[in-house]
Amino acid sequence: MKTIEILVIGGGPAGLCAAISAASLGAKVLIVERDEIPGGQLVKQTHKFFGSEKQYAGDRGIHIGQMLVENAQNDPNIEIWHASTVLSIYEDGVVTVEHEEKHTKVKPEKIIVATGAAENFLGFPGNDMPGVYGAGAVQTLMNVAGVMPAKRVLMIGAGNIGLIVAYQLKQAGVEVAAVIRRSPVIDGYLVHASKIQRAAIPILTRHTILHAYGDGKVEGAVIVKVGEDKKPIPGQEIDIKCDAICLAVGLSPLTELCWQAGCKMAYISELSGHVPIVDDNLETTVKGIYCAGDVSGVEEASSAMVEGRLAGVSAALSLGYGKGAAIGLQKEAQKELRQLRDGPMGNHIRKGLAKMEHNRL
Amino acid sequence: MLDFERGEKIFFSFNGQEIEAYPTETIAAALHAAGVSKLGESPELHRPRGLFCAIGNCSSCFMVVDGKPNMRVCVINVKPGMCVEEQKGKGELNY
Numbered sequence: 001m002k003t004i005e006i007l008v009i010g011g012g013p014a015g016l017c018a019a020i021s022a023a024s025l026g027a028k029v030l031i032v033e034r035d036e037i038p039g040g041q042l043v044k045q046t047h048k049f050f051g052s053e054k055q056y057a058g059d060r061g062i063h064i065g066q067m068l069v070e071n072a073q074n075d076p077n078i079e080i081w082h083a084s085t086v087l088s089i090y091e092d093g094v095v096t097v098e099h100e101e102k103h104t105k106v107k108p109e110k111i112i113v114a115t116g117a118a119e120n121f122l123g124f125p126g127n128d129m130p131g132v133y134g135a136g137a138v139q140t141l142m143n144v145a146g147v148m149p150a151k152r153v154l155m156i157g158a159g160n161i162g163l164i165v166a167y168q169l170k171q172a173g174v175e176v177a178a179v180i181r182r183s184p185v186i187d188g189y190l191v192h193a194s195k196i197q198r199a200a201i202p203i204l205t206r207h208t209i210l211h212a213y214g215d216g217k218v219e220g221a222v223i224v225k226v227g228e229d230k231k232p233i234p235g236q237e238i239d240i241k242c243d244a245i246c247l248a249v250g251l252s253p254l255t256e257l258c259w260q261a262g263c264k265m266a267y268i269s270e271l272s273g274h275v276p277i278v279d280d281n282l283e284t285t286v287k288g289i290y291c292a293g294d295v296s297g298v299e300e301a302s303s304a305m306v307e308g309r310l311a312g313v314s315a316a317l318s319l320g321y322g323k324g325a326a327i328g329l330q331k332e333a334q335k336e337l338r339q340l341r342d343g344p345m346g347n348h349i350r351k352g353l354a355k356m357e358h359n360r361l
Numbered sequence: 362m363l364d365f366e367r368g369e370k371i372f373f374s375f376n377g378q379e380i381e382a383y384p385t386e387t388i389a390a391a392l393h394a395a396g397v398s399k400l401g402e403s404p405e406l407h408r409p410r411g412l413f414c415a416i417g418n419c420s421s422c423f424m425v426v427d428g429k430p431n432m433r434v435c436v437i438n439v440k441p442g443m444c445v446e447e448q449k450g451k452g453e454l455n456y
Contacts, residue, residue, distance in 0.1 A: 034417045035436045036387070041416075083436070085417070118418045130398040130411025137415035137435070145390035146365040216409050217398050254418070 004030040004079075006315050007095060007108035009086045009257065012040020013301045014293025015114035016068040017308030021329070022112075022315055023077035025322035029312075030106065031078065032097055034085040038072070039065035040116060041136060042301060044143040047164050049302060061301060062143070068305075089261040093288075110288050110315040113258055114308060117251035117272065117294035122156065125211040131218025135165040135248035142172050150244030154221050155179040156209055162248030163192035170199050177240050180207040180223055182230060189345075210237065212245055221245055251298045258295065261286050266359040270352030271297030277359045281314035281330060282307060290315050297352055306336045373443040388434035388445055389415065389422055400424050400434065401448035424448050428455065 006022050008015045011033030019029045037043060045061025056064045072078050084099040095106045119134035121127070133149065135157070141149045153174055155166045158181035166176045179196060184205050186193045196203060210222045210232065225236035252273045259265060263276040264285040275296050276284045283290050292311035293304035310333035317326035341349045367383035374380070375392060382391035389412050392400065399409045400422050413421040417436035426432040427444050430452025434445070 036438050118414060118416065121413075121419075128403070128408055128410065130400070130409050133412060134414050134419075137412055140415040140435075141390055141393055141412075145386050145394070146367070147386075147390050147394045149393060217411070 001094070001105040001107055002030075003107045004028060005108065005319055006030070006110045006112060006312075007032065007106055008112045008114060008312075009095075010040070010114035010116055010293070010295075011035070011038030011069075011072075011080065011082070012114060012116050012293060012304065013042055013065070013068065014116070014295075014304040014308035014311075015040070015112070016072050017305045018112045018114055018290075018292050018312035018315070019078050019308075020068065020071050020075065021309040021312030022321075023072075023075045023312075025313065025316040025326060027077065027316040027319055027321050029078045030108070031072065031080045032084050032086050032099075032106075033080065033082045036083050037069075038080060038082060039069050040301075042068070044136070044139045045301070046143055046168065056305075057302070064301075064305075086257060089257055089289075091262075109319060110290065111261075112290045112292060112308075112311045112315055113261075113276075113284075113295055114292045114304075114311075115254040115257060115295045116304075117253050117298050119247060120250045120252055122209070122247050122249050124209050126213055126218070126221075129212060129214055129218050130216070131214065131243055132212060132245045132247065135161050135246040138244065138246050139165050139168065142168060142174075148172065148174060150174060150242070152177055152242045153244045153246055154209075154223070154240050154242045155246045155248060157181060157248030157250070158186045158188055158193070158203055158205070159248060159250070160188040160192055162246070163188040163196055165246060165248060166201060167192065167195050167199060170201060176201045177242050178202045178204050178207075178223075180204045180209070182206065182208045182226055207238075208232065209245070218243055218245055251294065253295045253298060255295055258284065258289075258291065261289055263289060263291075264359070266356065268297070268352045268355045268359075270348040270355065273298075275356070277356060279360065280334060282311040283314060288318070297349065297356075299349055300340075303337060303340045303349075306333050306340065309333050310337070371439070371441040373439050373441065373445060375445045376447055382439045384438060384440065386439055387415075388424070388426065388437050388439045388443070391439045392434070392445075399447070402450075404449075404451045407449070423452065425452065430454070 005028045008031045042061040042065030224232040258276040290311040292307040415435045425446040
């Protein structure tokens with residue numbers, strides 16, 4: 001059995017920042033990442049980030065990811081297991097991991113869960129055919145592997161992911177038939193929506209998908225206009241020929257390990273689903289288990305990185321590292337999070353966090 | 362805007378057929394580059410299955426790799442001479 005001071009589950013922006021901050025205070029950290037390459041979803045994000053300089057605003061996600069991965073890899077206090085999947089957290093604190101094709105046990109003193117989120121699925125006939133992808137999957141094929149996923153794509157969802165991926169498809173030479181969204185408003189940032197409109201890609205609000213069709217793989221889809229009641233209007237169907245349908249209909253936190261560890265959970269729609277209840281330093285109701293990033297509420301990579309830093313400092317401090325510096329670092333991170341969640345775009349997150357605070361009682 | 366450092370070309374087998382790939386790619390990406398989007402069949406109704414999440418989460422891309430079933434090919438890199446097959450059914454372990 002391997003012993004370690006801090007186990008970080010997930011090597012995305014939150015997990016990498018958690019490991020780097022804890023290691024910088026002197027803690028010994030093991031990161032377990034299920035993909036071959038760490039970096040999480042940053043590795044495919046070619047767009048520039050918003051926020052302030054401290055969260056690398058103006059830089060592209062892909063470069064931020066490379067920098068974090070290099071920092072973690074060069075840190076003697078950090079060990080990274082890639083292509084390894086955490087399977088369970090047991091009552092006695094033992095964590096089992098599939099590592100190098102073996103069932104391996106790890107006994108950490110503290111755990112930081114930074115498992116992120118997964119794309120939501122959407123129910124419609126034909127949704128199981130090859131050619132129906134999560135928008136993020138298409139972005140991975142395109143930006144990480146350099147593989148063209150399709151010739152003509154229908155994008156479902158006009159949030160930031162739907163808009164950004166549609167634009168990147170177009171940049172890569174893939175035709176985007178349309179971006180459709182059931183509600184009357186586009187919920188992504190205006191800057192992304194404007195790019196789509198300048199690229200002459202139609203954004204059809206008040207439209208939903210009825211079904212996908214094709215012989216063994218997607219050859220097209222029928223979409224339809226919806227009324228005020230969000231129900232399809234008969235006679236308003238449109239047949240769209242496409243060889244891929246991308247779903248960009250939100251993300252859900254990957255909380256299986258939190259449930260299993262016995263963390264108190266609550267359904268908070270503003271945070272995108274069931275989330276573990278955490279305190280101001282991101283510790284869950286199970287002492288010694290912290291959460292950072294999308295797992296405790298789907299947000300942007302910028303806040304995931306700051307949460308990672310906060311959880312890393314908090315876990316290290318609880319082991320006795322960084323006395324003196326740590327409390328200042330915690331306060332600084334908490335302040336940055338408040339700033340990131342300020343303004344109208346942070347409304348729903350603030351609402352969600354207020355619900356979380358209520359659940360702590 | 363993006364440069365891809367793909368490394369040396371390698372070959373692997375898909376359903377007995379030789380496929381070109383790069384060692385930096387996942388099996389799923391290499392198959393997509395070769396125009397293969399059907400990766401297996403659903404266990405009960407035998408409907409074709411493809412890639413969905415590409416992050417090792419959703420189980421849609423299960424294939425048989427070097428005789429081992431239920432391998433998530435979206436997070437496994439391709440290796441020279443690897444034997445990849447469509448998975449039909451739930452997969453069996455052969456001890």
